[in-house]
Amino acid sequence: MNKAKITIDNQQISFSDERNLLEVIRKAKIELPTFCYHSEMSIYGACRLCMVEVEGWGLQPACSIKPAQDMVVKTNTSEVRAMRKMIVELLLASHEVNCPSCEKGPDCQLQKLAQRLGVKKVRFENSYQDRPVDDSSPAIIRDPNKCVLCGDCVRVCSEIQHVGAIDFAYRGANATVMPCFDKNLDQVECVYCGQCVRVCPTGALLPKSEIGVVWQELHSNKTVIAQMAPAVRIALGENFGLEPGTITTGKIVRALRRMGFDYVYDTPFGADLTIVEEANEFIGRWQQQEKLPMFTSCCPGWVKFAEQYYPEYLPHLSSCKSPQQMVGAVSKNDLVKNHKLAPEDIVMVSIMPCTAKKFEAKRPEFSGAYGKDVDHVITTQELATMIKEMGLDFNSLEQDSFDLPFGFKTGGGVIFGNSGGVTEAVLRYTSEKLTGMKTDSYIFNAVRGEEGLREAVLTIDNRPLKLAVVSGLGKAQELIEKVKAGEKYYDFVEVMACPGGCINGGGQPINHGLHTKQKRTSGLYDNDRMLQLHKPQDNPYISEIYETVLQKPGSTVAHEMLHTHYHPRKRIQTDDVSITETSPENKLVISICFGTSCFLKGSQNILHSITQYLKMTGKEKYIDIKATFCYEKCEQGPVIKVGDQILTQCTAEKAIEVIENSL
């Protein structure tokens, strides 16, 4: 094939299927500035920072044009430079410029660019209007004063995650990225995945910091425990100049001890424990052929997504708590029972690559007799900040090892941080358990890979086992819709909200370098290979905890400590549409589901009959009718709620009968 070529700044560059000129320019190792371009999302072309001069065409946005044979491109003419500088000045002029105290710090693209382009002073008057900061959510802080309206967050949330919790609203000088109706983030359908935080070039979206309270706990007399998720150890180094994927476990443990943590445990121990519980749960369901496919439940972003959009599948989610919560539960139990500590004197801090874990830790389901399983969650980014605050020279720290027993893990628990890792760990357990045979091999390449949606069929114990691995909630939605429509069948489905899994979580160091995701993924697989054991069932401390505390997988004790269940959740905290004139005397509330499925099955006719009946009998004043979306029992629609009673496959007669009885 004849290689197509273009000239970029006097250099010949060949190209083939690059999506746009920008990618070819980057291939020429030129770091063209961009705000609104991310290779995995659609092209917006709004920031105009990527302007270059194309011979014969004049100034062009490189992200939005295709490379063409013999194109001559200049990226550094005085016109281009002047333009870039002006754009940065314009952005700064409508920005709250308090850079030294902004938490985004050196990761801010705007600040970096201003410095790189030598913007010494802004020639325009600062026109920014102070807007309230939204710190309502447990996971993310939204500060519109720092927003440059690049739309990256809007696109990641709708295109990749299919949530659409934030969007542009209003226009002109009032244009703002916000949740619907200018509500706070905790009032809407945001699942706290933090993908918006990952792509935001400025400090407009940040993980909600818990650094202050963690220092406070460390300086108190309480016993403070740390646990660290797998994905942290291969990414934290990036904040200290190391390559993504560099394993720095030992140094992190040392840093945590220097900060004053009394015990340092490892979340992969909890992952090993999760596997033993979850694999047994799966084997049970698979043998009984019930509640399949079984969905994993260790990703809190996915769990909230399922609660909001697929409540009918909630019984299909594994009932296992996530590794973070398991480590919290078993270590608090151990310290209270065996070390005689008072529950209120124990603090569990977990270090996670994830913003949604902050939300998970605060869910009411995860509080027990000893308080919350996990008290505080800090992200990888926050830990790096704490290390810097303390002035530790991270790269020259000695190595240290985790405390036993909850610091010992197998590689099966470590690969949890990669998309496909949970499935592989379940396979490592299930294959041996079902065949009764021990093997030396432990790698299942069939479930590894980069695609957002992967399928595999394995034969275990002479039966085909159909698996799917998805990452990114948009992909999850695609898959569930197919399962719902009967087009696909699976036995086991792993879902991670972040594309690529936890290694690409919203709390990880900001790194837009090439191949960051791939390097982190290999980092975890390397880590697995370096460990002595790979299968959760071989972890001696897992066997021990079953002997001393949990008895056996799925036991009553195990259920109390390690399992939970989830409930349907409303997406938006808005009232339902009220159909009757509401007045305080109205006692009985009737909610009629108007979701597509119930609507097609005749909810409008039922509404009609009910109102006719109420009019005829003069009972209107006792009733308040609302139109709602119950989402719950679509197969059994139409669904109507009378008072607290849910009527499925409802008819007008049935509804009226129940209303009569309830009045």
Add this chain to the structure above:
Amino acid sequence: MEKIRNFEQVCNILARYERNPNSLISILQAVQAEYRYLSEEVMTFVASSLGISPAKVFGVATFYSHFTLQPKGKYEIKICDGTACHVKKSIDILDALKQHLHLTDKEHTTKDMLFTVETVSCLGTCGLAPAIVINEEVHGLLTPETAVQLVKDIQKSEALANE
């Protein structure tokens, strides 16, 4: 019973456009014609019915000034804040009316849905400054007291009509 009719209309509008998200603007337009404004509840209902996010619907609804997100009262009071009226302290009239009707910076319509109070840039009746318009009728040369009196008169006649 009006609410039931409104709601059934919304269902009909959605059916007419086959719940097609690409028809969002036409749907919002038709729904607003029905309810006179777009409430959060109705926008959420429309979004869920079309399978798109409420934030997207809100974005479209706030982009076009044609759409009204605040309910309008039976009496729409517009206070002129053009230069001439501003100089003659039209803001004092606004404040007096807001206080009388218990309105805030965010709420422009009274709970009983009788009054909506807003400012406009210039009514073109500068000779009558300060001036206000109540449902198309101009009242000029007002003071805060006379303006409040106008509202009190309306409240009295409404109360009588309800007896």
